[in-house]
Amino acid sequence: MPGEKINETEVVAPAMTELVRLAGNADQNRFVQYVTIKGLAFQHADWELAPEGNSSTQAAVEVPAAVMADGALNCRMENCEVAHVGNYEIWFRRGCKDCGVYYNRLYDLGAGGIRVGEDKMARTAFWPDAAWRDVVFSVVMLGGIVALALVFGPPELGKPPDPSIIEAYPRPDWYLLWYFAVLALLPHGTENYFIVFGPLLAGLLLICLPFISNRGERSPQRRPWAIAITLLVVIMIGVFWRAGISANWSPNFNALPLPKKVVGASTGPVAEGARVFYFKGCINCHLIERYGGRRGPSLTAIGNKLNKDQMILRISNGGLNNARLHREFDSSPTGRPRGIS
Numbered sequence: 001m002p003g004e005k006i007n008e009t010e011v012v013a014p015a016m017t018e019l020v021r022l023a024g025n026a027d028q029n030r031f032v033q034y035v036t037i038k039g040l041a042f043q044h045a046d047w048e049l050a051p052e053g054n055s056s057t058q059a060a061v062e063v064p065a066a067v068m069a070d071g072a073l074n075c076r077m078e079n080c081e082v083a084h085v086g087n088y089e090i091w092f093r094r095g096c097k098d099c100g101v102y103y104n105r106l107y108d109l110g111a112g113g114i115r116v117g118e119d120k121m122a123r124t125a126f127w128p129d130a131a132w133r134d135v136v137f138s139v140v141m142l143g144g145i146v147a148l149a150l151v152f153g154p155p156e157l158g159k160p161p162d163p164s165i166i167e168a169y170p171r172p173d174w175y176l177l178w179y180f181a182v183l184a185l186l187p188h189g190t191e192n193y194f195i196v197f198g199p200l201l202a203g204l205l206l207i208c209l210p211f212i213s214n215r216g217e218r219s220p221q222r223r224p225w226a227i228a229i230t231l232l233v234v235i236m237i238g239v240f241w242r243a244g245i246s247a248n249w250s251p252n253f254n255a256l257p258l259p260k261k262v263v264g265a266s267t268g269p270v271a272e273g274a275r276v277f278y279f280k281g282c283i284n285c286h287l288i289e290r291y292g293g294r295r296g297p298s299l300t301a302i303g304n305k306l307n308k309d310q311m312i313l314r315i316s317n318g319g320l321n322n323a324r325l326h327r328e329f330d331s332s333p334t335g336r337p338r339g340i341s
């Protein structure tokens with residue numbers, strides 16, 4: 001500098017970047033506690049600039065501090081002076097709590113005064129920090145199963161199968177009712193593909209999920225969409241389950257011939273039609289007024305809806321799955337439906 005002489009000048013060459021370190025470790029539950037640094041002056045700390053220089057994205061995040069604190073609890077720095085440092089004054093980095101910086105004089109700092117927190121989100125390692133949850137959950141589950149087995153034991157066996165009982169009861173177990181109701185809505189002919197590939201795709205998706213979407217919020221309060229979708233799925237399953245319960249799964253095999261007051265004639269084509277309707281088994285699946293089964297739609301007013309040709313077409317070709325039902329009954333030697341295939 002002009003006017004300065006080398007032999008009269010005091011030169012300070014800082015050799016350290018860090019002057020004080022509070023080295024606790026919050027991850028291992030080891031903390032530096034109740035340390036107060038008071039009335040001291042810290043001067044001259046360097047920060048080495050890399051040969052390629054430094055261009056910070058924001059707030060000089062890559063620059064450390066002269067006083068570094070990790071895992072510090074209730075520590076204070078007061079009435080101190082920090083000056084001529086190439087970095088920050090103090091940085092409460094990882095796992096610090098209830099610390100304070102009071103009445104210090106900070107000047108000639110390379111990066112800034114006080115830094116709080118880490119520059120990346122805190123992550124918990126799965127092993128061993130997060131794995132204990134899985135362990136606890138598995139133990140509770142297994143314990144629950146063992147306890148149920150001890151307290152209630154296996155369910156009692158029913159009677160052995162009796163081939164003389166021919167009455168069909170095709171309803172699935174209650175927990176599958178909703179699934180069958182979903183299958184009933186699928187386009188004709190796609191059920192088999194859905195049954196085979198649906199669960200496979202769902203399983204693959206669940207396995208891939210941690211790879212596709214592995215960051216973001218975990219707290220349910222901050223995930224309204226996830227909550228809404230889960231609720232929607234639960235409601236949908238409930239609705240399908242109700243539909244499955246109230247659906248008519250089997251024909252009414254005990255239907256009696258149509259009474260006279262419904263037919264309105266005892267001879268002639270109408271009476272003959274009612275006779276065919278009974279003997280061909282149509283009445284097992286279809287209602288006329290309140291008589292018959294509910295497996296197919298009510299045919300009470302079918303004459304207003306379909307003409308003769310349309311009716312023949314519907315019975316022989318069917319919409320969706322009734323072709324099969326109607327064919328079954330046609331080819332059956334007794335003229336009665338064999339049941340639902």
Ligand code: HEC
Binds near residue numbers: 314
């Ligand atoms: C095993 C049960 C079953 C039997 C037996 C049966 N049907 Fe059906 N039928 C159905 C079902 C189910 C449907 C509706 C299917 C659809 O729309 O895909 C249907 C539809 C019909 C329809 C069309 C109804 C409409 O509203 O479009 C007519 C007409 C019909 N059946 C007449 C008959 C007649 C006549 C017989 C006797 C010869 C008969 N069915 C026997 C199950 C049966």
